[in-house]
Amino acid sequence: MTHKITSSQTIGPFPHEAWRWAETLSQAGSTAAQRVTIAGTMFDGQGVPVSDGWVEAWTPEAVSAEGERPIPGFRRHATGEDGGFRLELSLAARPRPGEPVAWITLFGRGILKHQFSAVFLADAPGLATSDLLDQLPAARRDTLVAQHQPDGSYRWDIHLQGERETVFLDFM
Amino acid sequence: MQFDDVEPGVWPSGIHSPYLSTRSRGPLQPPVRVRAPVPANQGVAFVPSLVGAKDLDLTRQGQGAPLGEKILVTGRVVDEDGRPVRRSLLEVWQCNSAGRYWHQKDQHDAPLDPNFHGLGKMFTDDDGRYRFVTIKPGPYPWGNHDKAWRPAHIHFSLFGNVLAQRLVTQMYFANDPLFRHDPIYQSIPDPAARERLAAHLNMAYTDGGTALGYEFNIVLRGRDATPMGL
Numbered sequence: 001m002t003h004k005i006t007s008s009q010t011i012g013p014f015p016h017e018a019w020r021w022a023e024t025l026s027q028a029g030s031t032a033a034q035r036v037t038i039a040g041t042m043f044d045g046q047g048v049p050v051s052d053g054w055v056e057a058w059t060p061e062a063v064s065a066e067g068e069r070p071i072p073g074f075r076r077h078a079t080g081e082d083g084g085f086r087l088e089l090s091l092a093a094r095p096r097p098g099e100p101v102a103w104i105t106l107f108g109r110g111i112l113k114h115q116f117s118a119v120f121l122a123d124a125p126g127l128a129t130s131d132l133l134d135q136l137p138a139a140r141r142d143t144l145v146a147q148h149q150p151d152g153s154y155r156w157d158i159h160l161q162g163e164r165e166t167v168f169l170d171f172m
Numbered sequence: 173m174q175f176d177d178v179e180p181g182v183w184p185s186g187i188h189s190p191y192l193s194t195r196s197r198g199p200l201q202p203p204v205r206v207r208a209p210v211p212a213n214q215g216v217a218f219v220p221s222l223v224g225a226k227d228l229d230l231t232r233q234g235q236g237a238p239l240g241e242k243i244l245v246t247g248r249v250v251d252e253d254g255r256p257v258r259r260s261l262l263e264v265w266q267c268n269s270a271g272r273y274w275h276q277k278d279q280h281d282a283p284l285d286p287n288f289h290g291l292g293k294m295f296t297d298d299d300g301r302y303r304f305v306t307i308k309p310g311p312y313p314w315g316n317h318d319k320a321w322r323p324a325h326i327h328f329s330l331f332g333n334v335l336a337q338r339l340v341t342q343m344y345f346a347n348d349p350l351f352r353h354d355p356i357y358q359s360i361p362d363p364a365a366r367e368r369l370a371a372h373l374n375m376a377y378t379d380g381g382t383a384l385g386y387e388f389n390i391v392l393r394g395r396d397a398t399p400m401g402l
Contacts, residue, residue, distance in 0.1 A: 003254050003391045007182050007365045009342040009356060010191075012327065014275040018265030018291040019329075025222070044196040058335060060214050074216045103211050105338055110193025112184035112359050114340055116203070116211070135206045160197050161186075170203035171175050171212045171336040 008113035013052050015107075016078060023076045029069030033062060033090035036101065037153040038119060038146045041083040042108070045161030049083020053108035055158075057119075059101065061092035075102075097126025098133075100144070106158065106168075115168040119156050120145050140167050173212050173394040175336050176252070177205075181362030190355035192316055211335035212394075218261045218331070220295060227293045230264075230306040234287030240269025240307035245343070246377050247389040248300040249330065255397050256300025257337065263329040264304060266290040271312030280312050305383065311350060323350035323357060330392065337392040345386070346370040 042050040057075040066072035077085045089102055100118035107114050120127055122145050127133065133141045143166045146156035158166050186198030226232050231242055245264075249257040267273045267290060270282040274289040288307055296302050309324045325342040332338060344357065351357050351366070360366045370388075377385025 002395075003250060003252050004365070004368065005178065005182060005252060005393050006339065006341055006368055006390045007360045007362075008184060008339060009325075009327075009359075009369070011329075011340050014267075014273040014278055015265060015327065015329075017274050017289065018263055018293075018327070021222075021293070022263075045200075046196045048196070050197065058216055060210055063217065070222070071216070071218060099210070103335055105335070107340055108197060110191070110197035112186065112188060112191070112194060112198065112356075114338060115199065116336075116338075132206060132208060136204055161200055165199060165201055168199055168201070168203040169208070170205045171208050172205055 010109060010112050011054065011107040013109040015054070019054065019076065019078070022071065023078060025070040026075045027088070029066070031066045031069065031090045033065035033093065036089050036091055036121065037086065038089065038101070038156050039084065039086040039153055040146075040156040040158060042079050042085065042106070042158045043083065043160065050079055050108055050160065051081045051083055053079040053083070053106065053111075055079065055085045055087070056105040057087050057089065057102040058105075059089055059092070059103075061095055061099065062090040065090050065093065095124070098130035100132065101146075111160070116171065117158070117166055117168055118144055121154055122147050136167050143167050173251070173334055173336070174396045175212060175393050176395065178393070179362070182360070182365040184359035185361070188355060188359035190317070191359055194359070213334055215334040215337070216331055218295075223293055223295060228304050230288065230290060230292050230304065233289050233291070236287050238268065238285050238288035238307050240285075240288070242305065242383040243308050244303065244305050244377055244379065244383045244385045245326065245371060245388060246301065246303040246385065247387050249296050249302065249390045249392060250300050251337070251392055251394045251397055253395050253397065256298065257296060257332055257392055258298050258300060260296050260333055261331045262294050262296065262302050264292040264306075264326055266306065266309040266326040267312055269307050269310050271310035282310070282312065308345075316355065319353075321350055321353070323348040323354050328390070330390065332392045332394070333397070334394065337394050339390075339392055342369060343388045344370045346372045
């Protein structure tokens with residue numbers, strides 16, 4: 001018999017105190033792995049930065065490299081007043097080609113259901129043959145690709161709505 | 173695990189116009205359904221030591237007892253096959269009995285309670301059960317429209333056993349007369365799915381001398397879990 005699922009409701013504007021523990025712990029501790037920085041801004045459909053959004057990033061391939069950290073492979077960030085977020089991720093020693101550098105989950109006031117997404121590095125090997133990207137409409141694949149910046153970091157903006165709307169995922 | 177399509181009307185749609193913030197924040201495109209073995213079969217690992225005894229009893233986080241009606245909230249977290257979602261992390265947060273959040277941006281003109289912050293976290297046990305003690309939250313105004321008052325609720329964040337089970341929702345109290353006026357509750361099209369968000373008074377969990385017991389069971393997406401629960 002199939003049990004009927006529990007529906008979703010917005011996280012609202014006030015999760016910060018309750019979610020801070022994991023925000024702090026997920027960014028704490030050292031890693032011997034190679035690091036990568038992905039910075040960006042969460043925008044609404046009017047191009048207004050979302051100042052009370054949340055980004056969770058999960059890199060299962062980096063869990064063993066972060067074995068000394070309190071929550072290995074996981075990051076949680078509140079967006080800033082400017083809608084900005086900055087993910088400092090560990091890279092797997094031998095990443096599987098075509099896998100995203102992180103699986104992403106987004107939350108926010110006015111977002112009635114969390115949204116799943118994923119982020120890839122523009123110069124990662126296997127991008128052209130990624131099984132995940134291959135399942136997306138070709139014209140929208142770029143919305144999951146973080147672009148290399150002159151300082152060595154990557155930029156990835158999230159657009160909740162509109163012409164540049166980020167691809168959100170539902171897993172089978 | 174396998175993640176079937178969600179029945180129409182169970183998820184809120186991206187935009188529910190009476191809830192004003194959704195108009196510019198709700199995605200217009202439906203999510204793209206993808207085969208993705210990793211998020212369907214693995215999840216974030218949290219070690220048990222992340223949760224302490226005070227995280228389970230929101231009435232013991234200050235110097236003294238908080239004001240309001242003490243309650244116990246419990247239930248089971250299962251998947252669509254009815255199998256327990258074991259040893260999975262839940263976070264809860266809520267306003268106090270006067271309807272005020274412990275948050276610097278909450279400007280509602282109701283008193284803070286120095287003995288109540290309304291923050292909890294816990295793991296489900298081997299039967300999928302969770303349990304915490306708290307104060308019954310109050311309703312509060314939120315400015316979305318004239319006379320906009322939220323029905324009393326507790327926020328739940330669940331990680332499940334695999335990423336695709338992640339869920340954030342709100343637990344309400346059955347038969348709240350504010351339901352019909354609340355655009356967030358009403359954003360779920362299917363009335364039966366809305367009603368599944370309500371906790372019910374249950375005398376089996378009620379303590380004769382200290383607290384009424386409320387039962388709120390949760391079903392996360394996913395079928396065909398392995399015997400280990402993953």
